[in-house]
Amino acid sequence: MDGRDWGLFLLPYEQTVEELKVKFKTMRAELKKREEYAPIEFVTGRVKKISSILDKAKRLSVPMDQLEQGIEDIAGIRIMCQFVEDIRRVAEYIRKRKDLTVLYEKDYITNYKESGYRSFHMIVEYPVQTALGQKPVLAEIQIRTLAMNFWATIEHSLRYKYRESLPENIRKRLQTAAEAASVLDNEMSSIREDILEAQKQFEDDSNVTTSVLAMIHQLYFYHLVNEAMAFQERFNQIWSQTEPGEPHDMESMRQLLDEVRELIAAYKKNDPSDEA
Template sequence: MSDPQVMLSARLTSDIGIEIEALSAFKGAQTMSARQYLQVHCELSRIQTSLQNTYLGGSMSEKQPGSTPQLSYEAYARWHAVAETRYLEPARSAAVRLINELLDSKVQGVDRGRFRISTSRIKSPQRTYSKLTRDKYREKFTDYDGIPGIIDDLVGIRLICNNLSDITTLQEIMGELSIDDGETNSLSIQSDSHRNYFENPKESGYRAYHVNLVVPVTQASGVIRMRVEVQARTLLQDGWGELTHEDTYKPGSTVPPWIVTMSLRMAELLEAVDNIAQDLRTGLDIESQRVVEDPSPGEETAFVNTGSSTLKIAVGDSNEGEVQADVSGAASEQPPSEIRNLLVEETRRQVSNLTDPTPLALVSQRLTEVFGNEITKVWSEFGGFKKLLEVAVPLAAITGPAPGYVHPVGAPVPEDFAVGWNVSGGAPDVVRLLRTFDKGLPVISGPRVQQAIAAVVEAVASENTEGAERLSITQIEVLSRAARERAQARAQLVLRPHAMYILRTLNRLGIVRPSLTTEQASLAIRDWVYTNAYQNGLIEDPSATQAELSSWLGVTPRKAR
């Protein structure tokens, strides 16, 4: 091109990839003739095609027929630079946005702060190339464009949760995503990608939950789907990773034995602290319920299902005499009417802003953040927290078991929140209460839990589980996925976390076998729930509770203990 007003330059930089620059000296697009514009466009296309064929072994989207390009770092680095701009970086930013939107929609109020993305990254070309040269990856290599299908952590996101129960909640949220079928253009989850290193830690002591999401990335030619690895850790385990640089303990690396031993000891200590932190969280949850219900003070015992064992912890006030003295002293001080009025106004404002059914404990927590813990003495003057709500927002519905839910003013009450579970088809009150202690327990309607158990039993019958005393976590994951797929084939909704809970419970009881019937599984789940509820003092009427649980699970009641 000879026109001095148009300059085209193509510059190759071997370290960071290919950069094609088109510089125009025109001050406005309107001064460029159609002929000049066409010349620029054609020249750029010719240069780009020539460079891709010369340096990348073909185009970004098509494999050169009849040959496999030689794997080399120089060629890989150039591919990585182009891929990063075209779809790796767009996938990273889209994944961060979509995960945050998902958490915003699933986690309410202050609990949202328990889940946060700490970092996101695109894996460096040096590290990914090193991984690609290992035998199990190299043998799958056919061309550079196929690398995203070989390496699943080109794009990664680290998500930090406060406690172990938050990890369980995150697993449930992820389990509700649809499984990628190769066509879905929305956030989905890759089949077989769940890896729970909390239950099966790595040899280094690493503990986390990994899952691969599939993220849609819009291109000029259409939408492509990119895998993004999500690593979820607790605060303490993330601290362990930072302190020990777990990433340096990869296969093939050489680390002195004493460093490995010290790192493992630290991981085991932090696991113990994680469990203590979870016990503290459970105790605080119980205390928040007691504040809402205004119970009499005193020591209570809780049995907490941690997933691998059941812990017995004491909650409440250990010195009953001191508590009684403090309460009686506070009761003699009447709160000023101005404070009472401010409390009513703030309560009305908080409830008026609700868009979804919200636990009363969460509303009370928000009020204590505004006024301080002393405000609980003020609402006791109304006769309790629920009475305060009735005064402040008389049109707001309050439903469910203790501590209950408050619903947006004027909004219809969803059937699963109706007061009478047997009328609406929701879960029994004792199941909702037990969820505080057993975070994975499905709080769903009777038909849905019965469908989940039936799907699990079908999946167990179809797999070769004979002879195994206990299922491994991998087997449980495979069976839960199979149960979900069987339910989907019948147009039924069975969430993977619910299927996993049923399988884990049956596995603990040692009754997972191909001959297991739906009735046997349902009876076992009923007795498991009843026993846990009994241990935690949640049963007031044994006969009524047995009847409710039996009706919920679709089995014949038996005489209560």
């Protein structure tokens, strides 16, 4: 092993992971605002452990002075999606970005591995601005469904435990589990519109509830204490009239929200000193 300062060597990779995580999380937030649905469920990232770098370098016969070019996944990003269809969409967004260069792709969804592993990989070059200037860093972006990620995480742990030599019975059970995960993804895709509609309804209802409570609290700021207490009582009645697990009366909740908004608007209109 060479005598390099590993902490210094890994700094650009750590910066790459943190910056890409922020950018993809921002992409998710923007898409959600624009389209009310984001194909990205969540984003994680990691820098490969030194022991894993050394093991991979040995396995691939990568010289120690060529680690930066020979090992492409020292910086790793994982993007999780709800549906298989979302993976292609996210990959296309990444291809269009101007702040990184896609070098090549590996489609392990269409051409899944014998083990059952499924994922879509993109090897990218990302320019990191270091204290000494710009440095191009290789990173691997893995795009998966939640089911694919669950399977891959378990399989990775087992491979570590058995040092890459999985017992035959475990290998076959993992293959069976991979097929089951694929069936699950396909079933979820078949009812995709129903799932998205239900998720949007839940989010809309949650936003209404949050807005009602926030505006009732705002009434205290305007010294409308009696009105605030009356609206809070109505909110409590609406919320408590349903059994746990049953849907709340959101029509009444929306009506309550409209009335609170109207009262606040009227107060602002009649109070010239209010600048809110």
